[in-house]
Amino acid sequence: MSQSLETPLSKVKRGPNRASYDKKQACAIIDAALMCHVGQTKDGQVFVTPTCHWREGDYFYWHAHSKARNVKGPIDDPEKVCINVSLLDGLVMARSAMHHSVNYRSVTLFGVPERVEEQDEKVRQFKLFLDKVSPGRWETLRPVNETEIKATGVVRIKIEEASVKFRAEPPIDAPEDYNWPVWAGVIPLERHWGTPQTDPVQQQIFAPAKPPEAF
Amino acid sequence: MSQSLETPLSKVKRGPNRASYDKKQACAIIDAALMCHVGQTKDGQVFVTPTCHWREGDYFYWHAHSKARNVKGPIDDPEKVCINVSLLDGLVMARSAMHHSVNYRSVTLFGVPERVEEQDEKVRQFKLFLDKVSPGRWETLRPVNETEIKATGVVRIKIEEASVKFRAEPPIDAPEDYNWPVWAGVIPLERHWGTPQTDPVQQQIFAPAKPPEAF
Ligand SMILES: Cc1cc2nc3c(=O)[nH]c(=O)nc-3n(C[C@H](O)[C@H](O)[C@H](O)COP(=O)(O)OP(=O)(O)OC[C@H]3O[C@@H](n4cnc5c(N)ncnc54)[C@H](O)[C@@H]3O)c2cc1C
Ligand SMILES: Cc1cc2nc3c(=O)[nH]c(=O)nc-3n(C[C@H](O)[C@H](O)[C@H](O)COP(=O)(O)OP(=O)(O)OC[C@H]3O[C@@H](n4cnc5c(N)ncnc54)[C@H](O)[C@@H]3O)c2cc1C
Numbered sequence: 001m002s003q004s005l006e007t008p009l010s011k012v013k014r015g016p017n018r019a020s021y022d023k024k025q026a027c028a029i030i031d032a033a034l035m036c037h038v039g040q041t042k043d044g045q046v047f048v049t050p051t052c053h054w055r056e057g058d059y060f061y062w063h064a065h066s067k068a069r070n071v072k073g074p075i076d077d078p079e080k081v082c083i084n085v086s087l088l089d090g091l092v093m094a095r096s097a098m099h100h101s102v103n104y105r106s107v108t109l110f111g112v113p114e115r116v117e118e119q120d121e122k123v124r125q126f127k128l129f130l131d132k133v134s135p136g137r138w139e140t141l142r143p144v145n146e147t148e149i150k151a152t153g154v155v156r157i158k159i160e161e162a163s164v165k166f167r168a169e170p171p172i173d174a175p176e177d178y179n180w181p182v183w184a185g186v187i188p189l190e191r192h193w194g195t196p197q198t199d200p201v202q203q204q205i206f207a208p209a210k211p212p213e214a215f
Numbered sequence: 216m217s218q219s220l221e222t223p224l225s226k227v228k229r230g231p232n233r234a235s236y237d238k239k240q241a242c243a244i245i246d247a248a249l250m251c252h253v254g255q256t257k258d259g260q261v262f263v264t265p266t267c268h269w270r271e272g273d274y275f276y277w278h279a280h281s282k283a284r285n286v287k288g289p290i291d292d293p294e295k296v297c298i299n300v301s302l303l304d305g306l307v308m309a310r311s312a313m314h315h316s317v318n319y320r321s322v323t324l325f326g327v328p329e330r331v332e333e334q335d336e337k338v339r340q341f342k343l344f345l346d347k348v349s350p351g352r353w354e355t356l357r358p359v360n361e362t363e364i365k366a367t368g369v370v371r372i373k374i375e376e377a378s379v380k381f382r383a384e385p386p387i388d389a390p391e392d393y394n395w396p397v398w399a400g401v402i403p404l405e406r407h408w409g410t411p412q413t414d415p416v417q418q419q420i421f422a423p424a425k426p427p428e429a430f
């Protein structure tokens with residue numbers, strides 16, 4: 001599973017020291033994030049849509065209403081979309097303004113989406129999506145019905161043309177600036193799932209859903 | 216400052232009940248976020264670049280190396296870019312799979328970028344950017360020099376064609392599902408700035424930088 005994802009399109013030119021084309025690393029970042037940004041065009045105009053995603057093996061999946069742009073557009077009019085998945089990990093505070101930065105994990109993917117058509121396969125994918133969002137929850141839910149399956153568009157791209165970029169280190173200042181009298185370092189961004197807020201209309205008491213490992 | 220940002224391009228068709236075109240609301244979300252995703256094209260291929268942004272009045276700014284795609288591309292070859300700024304606020308756990316969702320604040324902006332050319336104005340913008348990232352820090356840093364100013368591309372779009380979409384509520388299930396015996400509600404996502412990590416090479420002790428209100 002660890003072949004290179006590098007192609008002319010996904011080759012990092014700016015900051016290649018921060019780049020990787022390792023599929024395992026890309027998948028780890030994809031799995032650690034709940035949302036991505038899907039870029040596509042329509043009549044020459046670019047659109048960027050924030051979207052939740054999940055992964056199975058070599059495939060990156062997302063869903064929306066079957067008529068939504070980000071699942072219908074690139075199927076009606078096949079196009080290589082560009083998707084970015086980014087996690088902001090910290091603020092990098094340098095001694096000079098220009099060397100300020102952020103620590104991050106980021107994956108950019110390219111691919112022509114294909115639609116998942118088959119009903120049973122769609123339902124299997126819904127389960128995988130739910131398993132990511134809240135492990136064990138799928139089995140406890142009111143089962144999906146045919147209207148819901150039809151209303152939902154599920155698309156995927158193969159993870160084969162992509163790049164990883166990440167930064168996870170202290171500031172890097174110019175050598176002559178290291179004695180500038182100001183604090184320098186990283187302020188990490190921490191994320192966690194807070195106290196579950198039960199639906200106010202719910203009377204009976206149940207154990208809250210399990211939150212995901214992803215953010 | 217509160218005129219409508221609605222245009223044919225920014226008009227929300229899916230889920231218009233979640234939409235707003237109020238500039239104040241858009242600006243509040245822009246200011247609450249450190250990063251955005253810039254969508255643009257090059258020879259018909261779409262690219263999405265995660266980027267830090269800031270705002271002054273009616274303008275949305277970002278920066279990169281003066282030769283980076285997201286600051287050079289749409290200047291060399293003017294194009295209406297699409298930028299999304301999203302904050303994930305929680306996971307919405309419903310009684311049925313399909314009514315699962317996320318609570319979020321999101322702004323989509325369209326505009327043809329213009330470059331900030333003038334040196335003094337660039338430096339003034341650097342300060343505004345730093346003021347967002349760490350209030351009061353600019354004055355304590357090694358001042359920027361001409362090489363740095365030249366190396367940095369700063370671009371902006373006017374906030375005049377945009378849409379806000381947000382969700383901040385419990386799950387909404389089908390009426391017949393409200394008695395399904397499973398926990399339903401929202402699990403909020405919490406973010407905060409962790410303990411500052413001083414650059415390991417720093418010997419002298421300084422007060423750490425102030426983290427921003429934005430995430
Ligand atoms: C964190 C997050 C995760 C999401 N996950 C999913 C998901 O998994 N599946 C899903 O169906 N939807 C998801 N959404 C909503 C998604 O972004 C779109 O709103 C939805 O897919 C409809 O897109 P459309 O282009 O078909 O809408 P249209 O209504 O046709 O778009 C028309 C115009 O509405 C505006 N608009 C559309 N979406 C947004 C937005 N998010 N923010 C601001 N303006 C907008 C734009 O100006 C756009 O040009 C998510 C949103 C967020 C913020
Ligand atoms: C949270 C965050 C904030 C950022 N803020 C800024 C900022 O404010 N200013 C700035 O200059 N840069 C920022 N970056 C880096 C930025 O995303 C780009 O890497 C940089 O602008 C160079 O882009 P380019 O298209 O010119 O690079 P090129 O190297 O020319 O791009 C070529 C290929 O490299 C790959 N690539 C480029 N960027 C990324 C990426 N981020 N992740 C994965 N693959 C990538 C893509 O496959 C792309 O097609 C940020 C990154 C993250 C994750």
Ligand code: HEM
Binds near residue numbers: 281348
């Ligand atoms: C205000 C003064 C600043 C100047 C003059 C400046 C300048 C630059 C330049 C020239 C680059 C391009 C580096 C390259 O691609 O070779 C760059 C990249 C970058 N800048 Fe800034 N910057 C400034 C502040 C900031 C701040 C405050 C942040 C973060 C909050 C930031 C975040 C970044 C990031 C994330 C990159 C990409 C580096 C990477 O890919 O690892 N910059 N900046």
Ligand code: HEM
Binds near residue numbers: 068313
């Ligand atoms: C797995 C079973 C699921 C099905 C069948 C399903 C189906 C759908 C459908 C049909 C829509 C379109 C609504 C519309 O635009 O009219 C939609 C939107 C959406 N879905 Fe799902 N969904 C499922 C699970 C999830 C999960 C687990 C999440 C979140 C983690 C999620 C997040 C969203 C979001 C954010 C929207 C956009 C709603 C908005 O803009 O407010 N969905 N889903």
